[in-house]
Amino acid sequence: MREAYPEAMTKSGPAAAADGTTTGSGDIARSLELLWGTGERPSRGPRPGLTLDRIVATAVDVADAEGLAALSMRRLAAELGTGTMSLYRYVPGKGELLDLMLDRVQGEPLAADASQVPDDWRRAIDEMARTYRDNLRAHPWLLKINQARTVLGPSALRGMELALTGLKDMGLDGPELIGVIITVNSYVEGFVRTESHATEAARETGLSHEAFWENQRPYLERAMLSGAYPRIAALPHDAFGDGFDHFAFGLGRLVDGFEVLVRERARK
Amino acid sequence: MREAYPEAMTKSGPAAAADGTTTGSGDIARSLELLWGTGERPSRGPRPGLTLDRIVATAVDVADAEGLAALSMRRLAAELGTGTMSLYRYVPGKGELLDLMLDRVQGEPLAADASQVPDDWRRAIDEMARTYRDNLRAHPWLLKINQARTVLGPSALRGMELALTGLKDMGLDGPELIGVIITVNSYVEGFVRTESHATEAARETGLSHEAFWENQRPYLERAMLSGAYPRIAALPHDAFGDGFDHFAFGLGRLVDGFEVLVRERARK
DNA sequence: CTCATTTGGGTACAGCGTACTCAGTGGCTG
DNA sequence: CAGCCACTGAGTACGCTGTACCCAAATGAG
Known part of the structure; x- marks a missing residue:
């Protein structure tokens, strides 16, 4: 230097x-x-x-x-x-x-040490995903920067180590373990990206979500009446409502899917 | 006007x-x-x-x-x-x-009409995900722009209609169907985002992936020798290799997870 | 004390999106 | 057919960005 x-x-x-x-x-x-x-x-x-x-x-x-x-x-x-x-x-x-x-x-949201990681891998994945989600929500700009060439700092390595600790009882091999981490992270990033784009747009334009969709309504209704989109038109009105936890839904399916694989591995 | x-x-x-x-x-x-x-x-x-x-x-x-x-x-x-x-x-x-x-x-990659959508919802999801992935790969800039306030153009509505057509036999309710679409899209977007960040970084810096990681090696090896990251150190060398289709792995788990829900619904 | 070295920061430049402005075109009206 | 005026094309200018370059002030080693 x-x-x-x-x-x-x-x-x-x-x-x-x-x-x-x-x-x-x-x-x-x-x-x-x-x-x-x-x-x-x-x-x-x-x-x-x-x-x-x-x-x-x-x-x-x-x-x-x-x-x-x-x-x-x-x-x-x-x-x-x-x-x-x-x-x-x-x-x-x-x-x-x-x-x-x-x-x-x-580095902020990482557990103090490996002993705090849940023993049950399902709970570990759930916690990992929610922790990551909350962190991305707190720092939405994380999703805007290219991390591909980010050097592996201490925090990144600790995060990986803790993740692997949570997955240790799944009985999967190396590439599969990395696959699980990549899959969960991809899902969380994709989900929060859409979410934070919405809040960002609301802040920048000063126009709330509801107002925005209200503006689109006449065009949408015209499109629905055209008959070109029967399945969209047939959806119940609550399909897009916020009374449904979409994040938990997707994460739950993902964990279910991992479990299928884990059981299959355990049977052999 | x-x-x-x-x-x-x-x-x-x-x-x-x-x-x-x-x-x-x-x-x-x-x-x-x-x-x-x-x-x-x-x-x-x-x-x-x-x-x-x-x-x-x-x-x-x-x-x-x-x-x-x-x-x-x-x-x-x-x-x-x-x-x-x-x-x-x-x-x-x-x-x-x-x-x-x-x-x-x-609008480019959408099937010509609904009759081309596979009847089997597993295949429909698989095809939807891969089509979306390929489109994002062809136009990586899609992931850089905020779509939250994108108006629902004809293409967006057609894509949604075709997606719903592919899921029609799952036996799920409205919010769940939207949840499936959101989940798959989130996964694909997150996955391709990481992927395209890597190729973008390689293009901009003129430094290949291999060369980049080779540069990091001494720091990584020092970190591994410290003993602070035992589970990373214990990973087999092929864990990060490219001989494993991580996209297919994650998508397969996801579909498995949906299937668990579909079977549960069918039983009742 | 002297001076090599380091820090602080002003100035300048290329590039960005776009507001403002005006010249020139060409179809409608008288 | 002449004249009007809506319209298109485009030059100039402004405020913003990251940062290269340069010089003055500060500091510790000899």
Whole structure:
């Protein structure tokens, strides 16, 4: 860490993370240093007025409160009471900042230790899914950033370890265990994504859900009367009501499906 | 449609769709007109040099080929050989353009008519999921735009109608049927989202998956040796290999889970 | 004390969506 | 057939974004 930014950093321009929501900027080593690094200060020069921790925490607060779109480097600097470019002394770019926000937020809801994971794998999956769901609800911006190149920080590894602990009695092999985790996570992410898109749209447009659908009603009714959509028209009125816990429904089916496999494995 | 843009349009500024990925801009009526409208030309004035259809088709092409980030109004205009602001004669804003792209692309993979939907609901769900997956793979930008306020265009309604047709023999009630559709869609969206994030990251950084993980290896190995992650360390090496069809695994479990419910309903 | 080194932050640039504005076109009316 | 005016096309400009580049102030080692 002699030089401030390694070679690769200097050639990353606006093109590197075109939409500004891709984590990292190709400089994995730098992100890893920030995540796992000891953060020792150099001996010379004035002492830093900010800390990486404070920057990341503030960034998370802004994103939670007003969405990822509101989190600009200028805005973040203003929130911290410093100049915009000062942030770049602590973070190579916005991509790496997102990496750090990710790892910080993913670590929050994890059980203190493995002994708190339920012994029953059904309950473990249920709890894992609901915990993940609640976390995504608390930080909807998580679903907007590309995690594919997120370095495996301590939180990510701990989450995986705890998940595997909960599934230990299923009697499945390695790829299947990973498959269970991927499936549950995919379902939860997909579900919450739709959900948070709705609340985000309501906030941005100032138009409630009910008002929105009321606006569509005349077009819908015209479409229904056309006779082209008989099965939609035949649905009972409560089909789209909110008196039904769709999340629990889907999760319950998923766990049922896992159980079929587990029983099959146990029989042989 | 006497006035060019209704009242609400004029007060939508950059604040309306802050991140540029929210469909619509609060003016639902305008989007609905564009989707369902007849598109009659006014009697006076020069005839338009562009068509809405050509604009939307070109926009889809650009987004498919280079990602949603590459789709700017300037870029789109250049592609069409016109001035940037000319586009705003046809589309109120980028949000509505996304709406139109959405409906166009969602309509592509739909079966020609209901008679092509499999009679067996298991096969119908399987086909629905794979069709949706393939469509999301072909147009990964679908997962980046907020569909919550997407108006129900003809394609969306047809997709719902066909889905309900495939589930007709499950013997479930209204909310449950919607629950099945939501669950399958959530799973597929979550799965493809992770998948396409990976390919997008590889394209943007020019770094392959293998190279990326190879970079992380030393940090991972150090973490494994720490003993803090025994269950991850105990996983067989093929757990993360690509010799396992994770999509089919998750979808199979899901269908199994639905079957448990269907059998339970049939017994009573 | 001197000076290499580090931090803070101002300025500048390319790119974005789009509001505003005006020139030119062409069908309807007199 | 002339003239009007609704309409289309498009240039210019504004505020926003991330960040490259640069210089002044601060600090500890020699």
